[in-house]
Amino acid sequence: MKKKLALGLGLLGVALTLGACGSDDKASSDEVPTLKWYMIGTPQKDTDKVMKEVNKYTEKKIGVKVDMVQVDWGDYGKRMQTVINSGEAFDICYTAAGEYVTYAQKGAFQPLDKYLDKEGKEMKEALNPVLWDGATVDGEIYGVPSNKEIGEQQVYVFNEDLVKKYNMDVSKVKSFEDLEPLLKTIKENEPSITPIGGNKDFKPAFNYDFLIDNAVPLPFSVSQTEENGKIVNFYDQKDSMETLRTLHSYYQAGYMDKDIATSTDPWSYDKENWFVRIEKYQPCAENVWNKNTGGKYTVVTQPINEVPIIKNSSVTGAIQAVSVTSKHPEEAVKFLNLLNTDEYLRNLVDKGIEGTHYKELEDGKIEDLPARVENYSMPTYALGNHFILKLYEDEPNDKWEQFKQFNKESVASPGLGFYFDPKEVRTEIASITNVCNEFAPALLTGTVDPDEYMPKFKKKLDDAGMDKVMKEMQDQYDAYLAKKTK
Structure with a gap:
């Protein structure tokens, strides 16, 4: 029997019909189901x-069997929008952050709670409970998060060779303003080095948790450290304005690329043309970044926020969801359960075939073979449980213990678990997004004076319906907090 589900997906509000298959569509007992798996x-x-x-x-x-359909990075979002909007029958797909929440709220993904005590029992026990909390949207779990670092910690990454050359103590950098004397030294003595590396996606660190996932940050935020119950426009907060003023002074001093607001330069680690940059950290990240330099130089890091902050974006950064159109939801959960708990399968999907794509060394660690580098390079972060992956020869023996300690030290943002339902203000959010796309890149790269620019920005936001969205979001947040404290 088939039932129809009216589905309005994304901000376009498109009403579509998805077929949810019942018992008449089940494969006969002598057939082996093949799961269609979309992967970025x-x-x-x-x-x-x-x-x-x-x-x-x-x-x-x-x-069960699996048919993995890979879609390239730049095409994946649009491809999955087309797949989901069309009602195509598939079983599993990679999703993340805002897209995960939007599709879950609109009914594109299968609620998994009823499967997690049976088909997904081992997986439920193996993954960090905070991940399951973060994947819960409107009381239901709609996807399986990757078990990795749960907190977000931003760091300054410095060229360590230059730090040593000028006898700098980066441990004393406790604020964005503290960078100034270091940047001045580099500007005056290293003409081939840009003091701050970054392109149009650059933004300084703010002490706020953005409540709507968007490439250009939308204003709606809560403090990531203070539980005050208030949703604010982070752009015009006192501490944010101080940071933006400092950033603009750095731009005027020539500490950044003059074309940063429009630049698409990735500032690759293999080019020694920058002194400091802002990155998101995880344990052993220095090993990865040092490898990416190709041995030309080494890096050293300094935390921006003292402890990692657990946000919705950090726990939903990589999720495998089961489609509501799947004819085999139980089998899909069984596969995800095995992928997240079985060491052999997890490493096979991630690293490839032993002896072909990698070799195991005498100490149990592994080394990539040319075939993996050339023919089988997978996005490890997106595939599932990291804690059962084999270690590479240059990774510390206690790598996963470091991750567990990092997670233990992570602190939840007050916004963790709150997912805004935008259905009442979709038009206003679309308008506000357009305004942010117009104003934010210049502000967040320091290319304009925030004291002159902010009044114009705020006026445009107000005209776009800022007050209406703020009220709707605050009402939902108040209800969320009231329910949470019961």
Whole structure:
């Protein structure tokens, strides 16, 4: 029997009909279901070869096969929008952050709670409980988060060779303003080095949790450290304005690329043309960044926020969801359960075939072979549980213990678990997004004077319906907090 589900997806509010298949559509008992799995990442030459080995294993272990469909990074979002809007039958897809919440709220993903005590029992126990809390939207879990770092910690990343050359003590950098003497030294003595590396996506660190996921930050935020119950426009807060003024002074001093507001330069680590940059941290990140420099120089980090902050964006940064159009939801959960708890399967999907794509060393660590680098490079972060991955030869033995300690030290933002339902103010949010796209890049890269620019920005936000959205969001947040404290 088929039932129809009216579905309005994304800010376009498109009403569509998805077919949810019932018992008449189940595969006969003598057939092995093949799960269609949409995955982000550049399509790899050896994916079919690896999936052949995956299917040998999963058919034997849980009676299912998997067909991975890879969609390249820049195309994935639009492709999945088309797939979901069309009502195409598929089983599993990678999703993250704002898109995950939007699709979950609009009914595109299967609620998983009823499966997590049976088909997903081991996975439910293996993953950090905070991840499950963060994946809960309107009381239901709609996806399986990647078990990795749960907190977000921003850091300054410095070129350590230059730090040592000028005898700098980066541990004394406690604020954005504290960078000034270091930047001045580099500007005066290193003409080939841009003191602050960054492009049009650059933004300084703010002490706020953005409540709507968007490439350009929308104003609606709560303090990420103070539980005051208030939603504010972070752009015009006193501490934000101080940061923006400092940033503008840095731009005027030539500490940043003059074209930063429009630049698409990725500022690759293999080019020694920058002194400091802002990055998101995880344990052992220095090892990765040092490897990316190609041995030309090393890096050293200094935390911006003292402890990692757990936000919705940090716990929903990589999720595998089961489609509401799936004809095999139980089997899909069984596969995700195995992927997140079975060391052999997790490493096979991630690293490829032992002896072909990597080799295991005498101490149990691994080393990539040329075939992996050339033919099977997968997005590790997106695939599931990190804590059962094999370690590379240059990784510390206690890497996963460091991750667990990092998670233990992470502190929840007051906004964790609050997901705004925008259905009453979609038009206003679309208008506000356009205003932010117009004004924010210049503000967040320091290219304009915030004292002159902010009044114009705020006027445009007000004209776009800022007050209406703020009231609706505050009402929902108040209700969320009241329910949370019961």
